[in-house]
Amino acid sequence: MKAIVCVKQVPDTQGKVAVKADGTMDRAAMATITNPDDLNAVEAALQLKDETGCEVVVVTMGPPPAEGMLRELIARGADRGVLVSGREFGGSDTFATSQILAAAVNKIGVGPEDIVFCGRQAIDGDTAQVGPQIAEKLHLPQVTYVTDIKKDGNSLVVKRQLEDGYMELKVNTPCLLTCIKELNNPRYMSVSGIFECYDKPIDVFDYNTLKDDPLIETDTIGLKGSPTNVYKSFAPPVKGAGMMVEDAAQLVGILNDKHLI
Amino acid sequence: MAEFNAMDTAAFKGVWVFCEQREGQIQTISYQLLSEGRKLANDLGVELCGVVMGSELNEDYIKALGGYGADRVYYLDSPLLKDYTTDGYAKALCDLIMEKKPEIMLIGATNLGRDLGPRCAARLHTGLTADCTHLDVDVEKYKNFLRTTSNIDVDNTKFEENTNLKMTRPAFGGHLMATIICPRFRPQMSTVRPGVMQTQAFDEAGAAKVVVEKIAPALTADDIHVEILDIKKSAKKMVDLIGADVVVSVGRGISSDVDKGIALAEELAGVLGGVVGASRAVTDEGWLSSDHQVGQTGKTVHPRIYVALGISGAIQHVAGMQDSDTIIAINKNESAPIFDVATYGIVGDLFKVVPELIKEIRAAKA
Ligand SMILES: Cc1cc2nc3c(=O)[nH]c(=O)nc-3n(C[C@H](O)[C@H](O)[C@H](O)COP(=O)(O)OP(=O)(O)OC[C@H]3O[C@@H](n4cnc5c(N)ncnc54)[C@H](O)[C@@H]3O)c2cc1C
Ligand SMILES: Cc1cc2nc3c(=O)[nH]c(=O)nc-3n(C[C@H](O)[C@H](O)[C@H](O)COP(=O)(O)OP(=O)(O)OC[C@H]3O[C@@H](n4cnc5c(N)ncnc54)[C@H](O)[C@@H]3O)c2cc1C
Numbered sequence: 054m055k056a057i058v059c060v061k062q063v064p065d066t067q068g069k070v071a072v073k074a075d076g077t078m079d080r081a082a083m084a085t086i087t088n089p090d091d092l093n094a095v096e097a098a099l100q101l102k103d104e105t106g107c108e109v110v111v112v113t114m115g116p117p118p119a120e121g122m123l124r125e126l127i128a129r130g131a132d133r134g135v136l137v138s139g140r141e142f143g144g145s146d147t148f149a150t151s152q153i154l155a156a157a158v159n160k161i162g163v164g165p166e167d168i169v170f171c172g173r174q175a176i177d178g179d180t181a182q183v184g185p186q187i188a189e190k191l192h193l194p195q196v197t198y199v200t201d202i203k204k205d206g207n208s209l210v211v212k213r214q215l216e217d218g219y220m221e222l223k224v225n226t227p228c229l230l231t232c233i234k235e236l237n238n239p240r241y242m243s244v245s246g247i248f249e250c251y252d253k254p255i256d257v258f259d260y261n262t263l264k265d266d267p268l269i270e271t272d273t274i275g276l277k278g279s280p281t282n283v284y285k286s287f288a289p290p291v292k293g294a295g296m297m298v299e300d301a302a303q304l305v306g307i308l309n310d311k312h313l314i
Numbered sequence: 315m316a317e318f319n320a321m322d323t324a325a326f327k328g329v330w331v332f333c334e335q336r337e338g339q340i341q342t343i344s345y346q347l348l349s350e351g352r353k354l355a356n357d358l359g360v361e362l363c364g365v366v367m368g369s370e371l372n373e374d375y376i377k378a379l380g381g382y383g384a385d386r387v388y389y390l391d392s393p394l395l396k397d398y399t400t401d402g403y404a405k406a407l408c409d410l411i412m413e414k415k416p417e418i419m420l421i422g423a424t425n426l427g428r429d430l431g432p433r434c435a436a437r438l439h440t441g442l443t444a445d446c447t448h449l450d451v452d453v454e455k456y457k458n459f460l461r462t463t464s465n466i467d468v469d470n471t472k473f474e475e476n477t478n479l480k481m482t483r484p485a486f487g488g489h490l491m492a493t494i495i496c497p498r499f500r501p502q503m504s505t506v507r508p509g510v511m512q513t514q515a516f517d518e519a520g521a522a523k524v525v526v527e528k529i530a531p532a533l534t535a536d537d538i539h540v541e542i543l544d545i546k547k548s549a550k551k552m553v554d555l556i557g558a559d560v561v562v563s564v565g566r567g568i569s570s571d572v573d574k575g576i577a578l579a580e581e582l583a584g585v586l587g588g589v590v591g592a593s594r595a596v597t598d599e600g601w602l603s604s605d606h607q608v609g610q611t612g613k614t615v616h617p618r619i620y621v622a623l624g625i626s627g628a629i630q631h632v633a634g635m636q637d638s639d640t641i642i643a644i645n646k647n648e649s650a651p652i653f654d655v656a657t658y659g660i661v662g663d664l665f666k667v668v669p670e671l672i673k674e675i676r677a678a679k680a
Contacts, residue, residue, distance in 0.1 A: 148439075179445070188433065194401065195400055198425055220544070220545050221542070222541065224541075281441035282495055286492040287460070287493075288490060289489075296659070299660075304660060313618070313619060
């Protein structure tokens with residue numbers, strides 16, 4: 054049994070975002086982190102490993118330095134990593150990204166008892182689309198917004214968050230789950246994990262590794278092939294800073310004059 | 315799916331809106347999307363269709379979709395569609411799309427819509443733009459939109475003239491806006507968050523003349539690979555942030571006396587006729603439940619008045635409230651970024667300022 058976790062490296066947008074003069078994001082000027090929801094996905098897989106002894110494989114698509122993130126996740130307890138990396142993959146939208154990741158997962162192999170984990174949403178592209186799209190391409194049932202997982206033989210009982218409550222669902226493996234922060238508290242790297250993380254394997258899947266996979270259509274990957282294209286991008290106008298007022302009395306005076314209260 | 319994908323984009327006609335129901339109730343996002351879809355359908359000169367899935371739904375609710383702009387409603391009726399499942403809904407919706415070929419498909423970015431949308435887009439072999447805040451087909455209208463909301467020098471910029479759907483969405487917490495198109499594949503799909511689009515006034519005539527087509531989808535229990543064991547509503551009443559006229563939100567600034575801070579926010583919301591919201595710092599701490607959270611991963615609000623008490627103004631928070639008509643910020647740190655988006659700001663301790671504010675408002679109203 055395996056748990057395959059899709060993990061994205063994202064710019065750290067906490068507080069500071071570096072935007073270039075042309076309105077695009079200056080990724081080089083920003084630190085990177087593991088996407089927050091994906092840490093919950095990794096933790097869910099590690100808990101499954103604690104319970105069943107299953108293998109945990111972490112997969113990321115990104116530039117070569119993303120290997121560092123995979124090593125950190127191995128130090129948390131994952132068994133091995135797969136780095137999906139190639140110039141041809143750059144600029145992929147979610148349709149293209151999920152196609153490439155689905156092919157990578159397919160190559161790793163999804164057995165009857167296996168579970169694919171994703172985060173719900175990545176904080177940069179912020180679409181929450183890649184998980185369900187991978188599930189569709191692999192023909193796996195999906196449950197998104199997962200806040201609780203109980204293993205019951207070959208099936209799972211999972212809670213899925215709704216805006217005003219939750220749904221409890223039963224789903225058989227193999228399946229794909231997208232995880233949110235309410236699911237668990239991610240563990241830290243262990244000291245022995247840090248020592249050992251460089252001894253564990255990380256495979257690199259490049260374009261040539263994946264191009265013949267039946268899930269890959271070579272004309273819908275990368276920037277050119279992606280169904281969605283950026284037509285224009287722009288910075289929103291800077292709102293003129295507002296008016297500072299002295300105290301409550303002055304504020305209420307203004308609100309009153311403007312008939313706001 | 316290659317076959318569907320290979321079809322000529324010109325063969326696709328009509329604007330569709332997925333009208334979500336839960337427990338037989340049409341969700342308000344559906345009316346917002348129909349109202350927006352109506353404008354697009356008018357600009358394209360095509361039909362606006364609502365798609366409703368469920369079991370034995372009240373026909374009056376379905377007709378009412380015409381009152382919000384739908385010319386036609388496809389009502390997919392099956393016991394297997396009573397409650398949402400990814401498999402059941404995705405199959406029913408995709409089968410209908412492949413048969414009827416709409417050019418645009420709008421879906422609410424609710425927890426269910428964000429499950430359904432990407433699954434369908436992958437099956438239909440088309441693009442999906444997430445969390446759109448503005449939609450245009452007409453280039454002139456798009457240019458006018460840019461004139462007021464962007465730094466682009468519209469008159470000296472070249473725009474391709476076509477009726478592709480131009481889907482604008484905030485990225486990186488609102489630091490950047492991207493307009494996305496899907497030129498090669500159909501339908502052009504987008505999700506829109508609840509509260510972002512305005513609902514038009516209900517039109518009786520529209521409701522009277524809407525054409526309802528009831529369809530029994532080709533679905534069997536074997537198509538659905540999950541089993542719903544239970545659907546639970548949380549016991550407490552949820553705060554209706556999205557529909558609120560006034561929102562008073564609290565941030566970590568209440569930490570020195572959380573109960574008092576929340577009580578003050580509730581009292582201020584009370585005198586202003588509003589509800590209490592929160593930053594994620596507050597919901598993460600468990601001081602208020604997560605349905606109060608405003609922001610990128612919470613709710614998008616645009617009330618008439620938004621009050622931020624002890625909130626620093628992180629981009630992820632601002633993304634959810636920057637379109638409020640009037641923003642009032644109270645923060646003891648004069649360089650807090652929240653003052654950059656505030657219409658009015660007061661530098662001070664919220665525990666001192668808010669009681670005065672409540673007193674002054676009461677006096678002004680007396
Ligand atoms: C400004 C901007 C706007 C965009 N808007 C859209 C849009 O509307 N529609 C669209 O199709 N694309 C869009 N994209 C492209 C999209 O961001 C990329 O395709 C991105 O690689 C994946 O999408 P995401 O970040 O939204 O991931 P999400 O779908 O939010 O990620 C969900 C989960 O999928 C997994 N995952 C995602 N990416 C990877 C990865 N590279 N490696 C491993 N696991 C991964 C993770 O588990 C993650 O938690 C946009 C990009 C930018 C920069
Ligand atoms: C992926 C991601 C998504 C996120 N989504 C959201 C989201 O949807 N919504 C959201 O809100 N955040 C979100 N965040 C978190 C966000 O980045 C900030 O951490 C959060 O908004 C900070 O909350 P705060 O302003 O209440 O707290 P702080 O940043 O700690 O600010 C507290 C403020 O209170 C002021 N203060 C302290 N005492 C007083 C006093 N007595 N009187 C007056 N002022 C006082 C301080 O000067 C300070 O400005 C997200 C973060 C990430 C990474």
